[in-house]
Amino acid sequence: MHIAVIGAGVVGVTTAWALRQRGHTVSVIDPQSSAGMETSKANAGQRSYGYVYPWASPAMIGKALPWLLSADGPLKMKQPPSLSTLRFLWDTWRYARQPGLFESNKVAMLKLAAYSRDCFIDIEQKHPFDFSGGHRGLMELASHAKSQQGLRDNAALLQRLGIEHQMLEPDEVYSVEPGLARNPPILGALRLKDDGTGDCHQFTRALADVCAEQGVTFHYGQSVAEVITEAGKPVALVLTRANEPGAVEQLEADAFVLCAGAASSEVAREFGLKLSLYPVKGYSLTAALTNPDKAPQSTVIDDEFKVVATRLNDRLRVTGFVELADFNRDIPARRLDTLKRATAMRFPGAADLETAEAWTGFRPMTPDGPPAIGKGPADNLFINTAHGTFGWTLSAGSAQIVGQLVDGEPPAVDLGAFRPDRFG
Ligand SMILES: Cc1cc2nc3c(=O)[nH]c(=O)nc-3n(C[C@H](O)[C@H](O)[C@H](O)COP(=O)(O)OP(=O)(O)OC[C@H]3O[C@@H](n4cnc5c(N)ncnc54)[C@H](O)[C@@H]3O)c2cc1C
Incomplete structure (x- = not known):
């Protein structure tokens, strides 16, 4: 055919x-x-098989406004919003309020992601080309009691689905990611050791x-x-x-x-x-490592800025923001400043952020x-x-x-x- x-x-x-x-x-x-x-x-480079979830979540309804109001908050929206932005938000809100929908969609996405991992391993075995990637795990940090509770709830679901994961104490976090700064302190992390990374491009x-x-x-x-x-x-x-x-x-x-x-x-x-579909905008910086010992070993999700830092061989990729601004390819310096600040806080001295390559892209997002x-x-x-x-x-x-x-x-x-x- x-x-x-x-x-x-x-x-x-x-x-x-x-x-x-x-x-x-x-x-x-x-x-x-x-x-x-x-x-x-130039996305975040995570193949996060144990960390997939739908956009429309009941928890998001409560978080959206404080995130929008905070200068470094992960959610941004062009003012005034366009009609298509408002329509997308309205649809998202309706899906987020449907009882049980977030959970059933999340389970469906986790099952697809687990299958995708097997399919990636098959491709990698058949075609062993380099794409600056591997399967060295993913870690989501908790630096507040609230985010730690969120990780525990997530761990309970992963347990139910038989997806391997670990809740780490601070000492264990630093032994898996020795480059992670000890200040500000963290309370722990959720680790998915079978998850992967790689340069998608x-x-x-x-x-x-x-x-x-x-x-x-x-x-x-x-x-x-x-x-x-x-x-x-x-x-x-x-x-x-x-x-x-x-x-x-x-x-x-x-x-x-x-x-x-x-x-x-x-x-x-x-x-x-x-x-x-709505184009949900995000940003990334890709920087050469200056000190590999201070860089993440794999991929680390920070709960403070919601910034993801991923090691791609001798480069560091940091990404962040969900922005509702339709198809607008501008890259404002203030967004990059937030990414730089988040990286300097968790992985100080790891990479040359001043010469980093900036990028923006559009997540093709359904309202649910x-x-x-x-x-x-x-x-x-x-x-x-x-x-x-x-x-x-x-x-x-x-x-x-x-x-x-x-x-x-x-x-x-x-x-x-x-x-x-x-x-x-
Ligand atoms: C900041 C950011 C971070 C992200 N991080 C991650 C991550 O860590 N892990 C993860 O899993 N995902 C991540 N994503 C999401 C991921 O990058 C996307 O879901 C994925 O790249 C979408 O791939 P695609 O092939 O569907 O779309 P695209 O890569 O956009 O490809 C679509 C193609 O269709 C072509 N096209 C458009 N119109 C036409 C037409 N009329 N005729 C023919 N061709 C057409 C385009 O030119 C384009 O090449 C991230 C996204 C962003 C923005």
Whole structure:
């Protein structure tokens, strides 16, 4: 079967790889000049299989206002908010108030993430290329009694699901992460020792090279503008070139997979599907290590600033903020100052933050939180997008699931929480 994959981020490339492994002919379309240039470019680098959760949470309702009002708070919103921001917040609020929904969505995401870990290990065994990553664990710090209680509650759920984890005392925290500053003090941490890290962009580029060697065709510099249908089924894509207005091509295929990240709702509309998505902005800094002994060994989530620090070989990646500002690529200096301050507090002297590379990207977020994975309105359309905060973590698993759906096999994970048509 010839399958067209729309988007060459980490989700599109892992999908193309999974489909090629199953013997399909695969074409990938992306307006960028190479793979992994949008949200998959400089994310936090966590493959956090034991640390995934939906965006719409009842706890968030109480935290949102204080976070918005604090200068260094992790939640930001452009003033005045746009209509689409208000609509997204309203939908989020409605989902967050549905009894039991947060818990059931979180369990579904944890199950998908556990499957994704197995799928990553399979890819890494088959293609041992370097992507500055490994499976050396994740640690979430608690420096307040409230965050420690939150970690204990989370640990109880992980216990119930049989996901390996440890609650660490301060001494144990410092022995796992010796570079962590002792002041301000911490009360403990939740450790997920099987979780992973890695440079998502490096991985996506290397896997795209593997795909190309195995016969996948990449149509870079081209964008899906329209979908041609016959008898209600998509049969071809109309592709345009950003730098050649008026140049139009058609690409015929037997099946289509939508993996266009934060642009997915626009493309979904062309397929007759309503996909509710908002681009939740975040920022990162990537710095060369100046003292590896003072840097994190793996990935550390700070509860004070909600900043994530991840070691990528000889570099440190720090990320933060969830900002509701639509598609706005500005990088204000004050956001970077917060990231620098958070890093200097937990890992002083670890990296040269002044020469760090700054980046911003858009998490493709549904108002409830789980991604959209499954069949589209037509039986030759497949959706694999909207992975929000956890697209790097979930990509390998959701790609395999698309392969299973395309070949008419039962999916490895229950897809009830991920139904693409749940937005009406
Ligand atoms: C600050 C930040 C930190 C993050 N940290 C983590 C983390 O630590 N762990 C984690 O798991 N996740 C993390 N994420 C989320 C993760 O980066 C994303 O979920 C993931 O990269 C999404 O991948 P994607 O392939 O769906 O989207 P993208 O990487 O955005 O790829 C979509 C592709 O579709 C293409 N496209 C758009 N329109 C069209 C069109 N019309 N036709 C064809 N192609 C099109 C785009 O050019 C793009 O290349 C983070 C995100 C941010 C912003």
